[in-house]
Amino acid sequence: MSQAIYLASQSPRRKELLSQLNIQFDTLHAEIDETPFENEEPESHVNRLAQSKAKAGWEKSDKTRPVLGSDTIVVLDNLILGKPKNQADAIATLLKLSGQKHQVMTSVSIVFDNKHYQEIVISQVEFAEITEKEALEYWQTGEPADKAGSYAIQGIGGQFVKHISGNYSAIVGLPLYQTKQLLALCFKQLN
Incomplete structure (x- = not known):
């Protein structure tokens, strides 16, 4: 794929993953409110955020190429576990995930013009048992501070992951296969 896009994200993880697809891209900052709506289901929430980011990026772009937005959430028992507010929140989240599947x-x-392409990827992650001491030590590394669910599977947090069923790159922040397929469909319809 030689066409260029805009990535509506400042996430270093998404930039790194997207670069693996050998697609030219520039980033746009798409600031949106990520607060869940009352009674919003997790799937609806993550789809809405991804679309909102793409649309916000489109509005900031020069309208010459597609804009990709993405969002990742961690869900335990239908409850969205967002980025931690502070140390106590991160430790509480990690202890909720301890020994559980989420x-x-x-x-x-x-988004490009009036066209919209979207896909969701859902993966299962099983965590090992984590002690409060381990959660605190992990917090002190600085890694959990800006991560959904207070952990990064591709980093130090990977030590807590016993098993995954699904798409590893999606867990990190961008499902490579599905992204490539959506871009191919978008570019095909643009030509």
Whole structure:
């Protein structure tokens, strides 16, 4: 794929993953309110955020190429576990995940003109038992501070992951296969 896009994200993880697809891209800052709506289901929430990011990026772009937005959430028992507010929140989140299976949902949204392409990828992650001491030591590394669910599978937090069922790159923040397929569909319809 030689066409260029805009990535409506400042996430270093998404930039790194997207670069693996050998697609030219520039980033746009798409600031949106990520607060869940009352009674909003996790799948609806992550899809709405990805689409909102893509649309916000489109509004900031020069309108010459597609804009990709993506969002990732961690869900335990239908409860969205966002980025931690502070140390206590991160430790509480990690202890909730301890010894449990949870879902990681990543939605990818591409906007160009009046066209919209979207896909969600849901993966299952099983955590090992974590002690409060381990959670605190992990917090002190600085890694959990800006991560959904207070952990990064691709970093130090990977030590807590016993098993995954699904798409590893989606858990990190951008499902490579699905993103490539959506971009191919978008570019095909643009030509």
